[in-house]
Amino acid sequence: MSTSRAVRLDSFGGPEVLDVRRVPAPHVGPGQIRVRVTAAGLNPMDWIITADAGTATRFGLSLPTGFGTDYAGVVEQVGDGVTGFAPGDRVFGGALSRAVADLVVVDAAGGAAASEAHHTPDGVDDRTAATLTIAGRTATAALAVVQAGQGDTMLIGGAAGGVGVFAVQLARLAGVRVIGTGSVASSDFLRGLGAEPVVYGDGLADRVRALAPGGVTAAIDLYGTETVHAARELGVPDARICTIAAQVDGVKPANGADAAPGALEEIARLVAAGQLRVPIAASFPIEQIRAAVELQAGRHVHGKVVIDL
Template sequence: MSKAVRYRRFGGPEVLELQEIPEPHPAPDEVRVRVTAAGLNPMDWQITTQPDMAARFGITLPAGFGSDFAGVVDEMGAEATGFTIGDRVYGAAIGRSVAEFVLVKTPTATLQPTPQGIRDEVACTLPVSGLTAWAALAALGLRAGDTVLIGGAAGGVGVFAVQLAKLAGARVLGTASEGTFEFLRGLGAEPVAYGPGLTDRVRALAPEGITAATDLFGRETAETALKLGVAPERISVVADGPTPPPGVRKTGALDVAPSNLGQIADAVRSGEITVPIAATFPVERIREAVTTQAERHVHGKIVITL
């Protein structure tokens, strides 16, 4: 038997259960990963609360939980390729990652070797958040000299978006609560408080104007950018958020190549990107971990250890 977090009905953190299930074994074209750490994303708990979103990802009840993971290949099917037993790996398995074992078909770009020098607790935060941030900026055609406004800059996706934008040579303004301002400054962003009056605060911070914006939380940042004269095609929102204003680009991790994940990992390994871990929870405290993340007051990523 093995452990896995599962749920039998849609709802909040209270529906999540740590269950004993039969130990899975790989099909001929699969590898089995013994999971050591799983990174949480907003989409994970949104899927558990929104049946229509679950359906978009092909998830039906009863279901597993989580998307991102890191661990070690410990079993291989006879036809599996690209890995050997003992390889450290990380990747994404939507609706299945918070479990003792994850099966992954090969060959695949969604499972990557974990670079030397990157801990599993860091590697497991990269796939969904890193690629979502990459997609959000790629949709803008971000370039050196841009001044970009990032909404939700202190969150799990925001910490990647801020740093990737800085690497691209942009000036970064990030919306957040005042309690996260020093945290954001440490990442290279100029913080600005979200909420009523955001347009005036951004105008005061960047009187010469902003040239691009991405909204990682809702619509406020996108609407502010439009008021400040940014062209809709230079504004993006993430795919699991609300419907964007007309002309604004909606995007997400599925819109970019999985190979971009390796570039993000290389930037982490070289120190160009840091990954703030806001909190780490053992899998037995999964409900507490999800509740903490859903409150959206954490600075960085939340990780589950197994």
Template sequence: MSRAVIYERFGGPEVLELRDVPEPHAGPGEVRVRVAAAGLNPMDWVFASQPEAAARFGISVPSGFGYDFAGVVDEVGEGGEIGEGGEIGDSVTGFAVGDRVFGGALGAAADFLVIKTPTAPSAALFHTPDGISDEVASTLPVAGLTAAAALAAIDLRSGDTVLIGGAAGGVGVFAVQLAKLAGATVVGTASPETFEFLRKFAVEPITYGPGLADRVRALTGDGGGVTAATDLFGTETAETALALGIAPERISTIAAGPNPPGGVRATGGLDAGPDAMRQITDAILAGEITVPIAAAFPIEQIREAVTLQSGRHVHGKVVVTP
């Protein structure tokens, strides 16, 4: 037997249960990962609490919980070898027993995870570079790739001043650092208690909420200094950017649904470029990106971990360790 976090009904953290489940094994074209860490994301508890959101992604109950993970390959199924880029191939084996890996697949909060098709939209598998811990690696797939996609969608470049909504969140901590690496000046919306945290990343923090456009104008000289924007939480930042006269094609959103306001660009982690993850891990190894781990919980405390993460006031990422 092994353990996995399961929910059989939709609701708050109280619906999450750590269950004994049959130990899974890798079949043809699959690998099994012994999970060492699972990074939490807002979408995890949104899916567990909102059946409408879950249905849009084909998730029904009972369901496993969590998506991002890191660990070690401990089984490779017979037949169907896995190629260097994650494709199923005939001769080149890209993953072997003992390889450290990270990626994303539904049900990551578990002792073991079987990855059926690493190239499918619902799963990804990467080699974990030496020098990056399992805890850090487990935070990268959703947040890192989503941040990269959000900035790529607005063609962020050196000399831009970008307004980032939700700058202190899980995606925000990657977005602000990637924007700085691109040579942009960053203005980030956040609650006042996160301002000092953001200043560590050379971000100019600004309070979100009513009157945001006026505060941006006051900070940037009638708003003329802002040239691009990305909204990582809802639509307030996108609507503010439109009001400031920023062109829709230079505004992106990740949480406004398929029809964001004013024709701005909706995007997500699946839109990230093929080299985005390598660029992120290279930047971490070079000390150019810091991944703050706000808290780590044993899997037995999954409810406490989700309660903290879903409060949206945590500075950095929350990780669960089986």
């Protein structure tokens, strides 16, 4: 029986429960493709859903389970009835809590990040492609909630994080003026994305007011609730505020499942065209999965963290 490497958890918890194991190589069924993974992008969602049994159950996970969702790689096998994919095709997509592995099997028809594949455009490297699925969809969905467009001034909380790098650039492409919260150390990084940086913490609303005396018209909180409260203080109506990591009465949350059909392909096209860039903050070999997750979970990374396989 052939085997391959995969990150496995025998118990739910933090980075300390992550181990690299030899596991039986997965086989394709009808309508499926097997992908040899070259890179897997990490997201906060990965360690949130495997932190405890209650959260894992809501996502349909049971022990033992894998880790990570975003992947990129090359099609190795195709199952009966598959059209549109062939061995050797470069692909990217999602494999819910299975992506940090040499091999993943996903549904060729796809459509949801739990099990999907998309052709990787020429001009997009695998590390970058492996960062697009969760963060790109989430950013698109959040921008759709607040309906940001030409003439808007938007406050984005947590703008230097994995979702933030997409939200800032997509908003700028739509003609939005973006003010992004971050640490003092992230200021130059945010300017490079096209945002005007503002330091988070006490007095945020006053600092934003000084930057935008004409007012703020929309807000997305990608971290918690601080940006929501600042936006309300600045007079932004709840209908034009969105969260992704917290629930606030009156404010609509967004997640990647809400993204419009074709959103991910459009993001990949923008990357290929050089109109959107994805900063890779760090990359690690699979054997260093614990260190990679510890870095990502610290929530001070500017950009994305990727596992190389």
